[in-house]
Amino acid sequence: MNVLIADLDQKFIDGVERSWSVPGANLLVCRNEKDLMPIVKKNPIDLAFVEVPFLMQDNMDMVSFLKELKPGIEIFVLCDDRNWQGAASAITRGATSFLKKPLTVSQLETLAQKVQSQLQNKSNNQLMESQVLDGLLGNTPEMRKILKTVYKVAPTNSSVLITGESGSGKEFLANVIHRYSKRSAEPFVAVNCGAIPENLVESELFGSKKGSYTGSTADKKGLFESANGGTLFLDEVGELSAATQVKLLRFLQSHEIRRVGETEPRYLDVRVLAATNRDLQESMQNGSFREDLYYRLNTFHLRLPPLRERKAALPNLIKYFILKNKDAQGKEIVDVEPAALYALTKYSYPGNIRELENILEHAIVLAEGGVIHLEDLPEEVQAEAREQTVAIPHIKDGALESEVVVPSVEIPGISFDGADKQKKAGHAAEESSDELLSLEEMERRHILHALSVCDNNRTEVCKRLGISRATLWRKLKELKIMMDGDEE
DSSP states (O other): OEEEEEOSOHHHHHHHHHHOOOTTOEEEEEOSGGGHHHHHHHSOOSEEEEEGGGSEETTEEHHHHHHHHSTTOEEEEEEOTTTHHHHHHHHHTTOOEEEESSOOHHHHHHHHHHHHHHHHHHHHHHHHHHHHHHHHHOOSHHHHHHHHHHHHHTTSOOOEEEEOSTTSSHHHHHHHHHHTSTTTTSOEEEEEGGGSOGGGHHHHHHOBOTTSSTTOOSOBOOHHHHTTTSEEEEETGGGOOHHHHHHHHHHHHHSEEOOBTOOSOEEOOOEEEEEESSOHHHHHHTTSSOHHHHHHHTTEEEEOOOGGGOGGGHHHHHHHHHHHHHHHTTOOOOEEOHHHHHHHHHOOOTTHHHHHHHHHHHHHHHOBTTEEOGGGSOHHHHHHHHTSOEEEEEEETTEEEEEEEOOOOOOTTOOOOHHHHHHHHOOGGGSOTTOOOOHHHHHHHHHHHHHHHTTTOHHHHHHHHTOOHHHHHHHHHHTTOOOTTOOO
């Protein structure tokens, strides 16, 4: 961590430099105003103690300049009774606080240690978050490239255009950019431009003056003002009308808006992120989207691949949505059977991540006994999995039939042991293809497997095999299968 102290009091500066003893905090000293700019340009500053006379350099506000160079910097302005008002004014421009002299070295060191601890915690949290993001977004070369760009772009004020199919996670990615920005403590306001009636879009976004239209009974603050200091996410920006596009372009150029019915502009500090599932290049060609607005929004362009192109994210997404929805549905999910896991990994997800969440919510509602089975999934999800089947012979009502079993899929990091149960049971299909078993032996093994999977619960075995309790009792007796409680 680099700590800057800029002060004209040479005795004070000498004392700080001589006594400074914060491990890992490198002290940079500036004794006169002309040396300040070279120091801050050469060294990234994490914490600055700056005396009031240093706040203006060549008509430039140093607080704003330092925050532009290093978003997240902590700036404490040093002052005395004569110039404390200048220090207070610096707080309105982004300084953390002001410190009145006389000061001791230990006071500065205490603040440095506090900031150092905050930086370490933030670094650890961001490391954990980045690992979670890698898992949720998909650890593929394309997604790693997108995340690398996100981490670089997030701390800036640059506009970002996110494109991708509906449900692919565009709002989630926009939220990530906001969380990693210097605006993270300020509002993140998301709006679906296509969901607002066309005659209300301008008043919703920019606000309106009382009486400016029928039904306007009071002054109304728009979503831009609600996001002041933070981030406004415009989803489906390609749906905006031509008139609204003009106002959005004006804001991106000047950071000023006018409420509907007003003539005076309002200055706002808002970062704009936009997203669309439309082809804006095509929209520009047919005249439905302004070319100048496109280039204003498209400072950085992130194309989010559909879920079918990043199946590596499925394990973590399945775990995430099960944990997210099980509490909402009041159910404890402890297992997902292998057939269901296989179906979830084979499905193509035309609705992307949003569809995956809906599928898992559907399955959790239908699941019984804390286990998600293949039949708990929607029919279209089951259909693709059933194309890959293994036939396990069994007897049902005196006839030889086959049970459909699909390959098992293990989900790393989830304590679902359905795949382990299947391995322990030892399906007949896993026997050597050269070994021919009698129908009686195959039936015996299949019933033993069913008992193992159902933890010897005869009611559940009957339900899963589609037979009555009387038939199961008769088969157990014929095949000489003994269970706890049976008499020899």
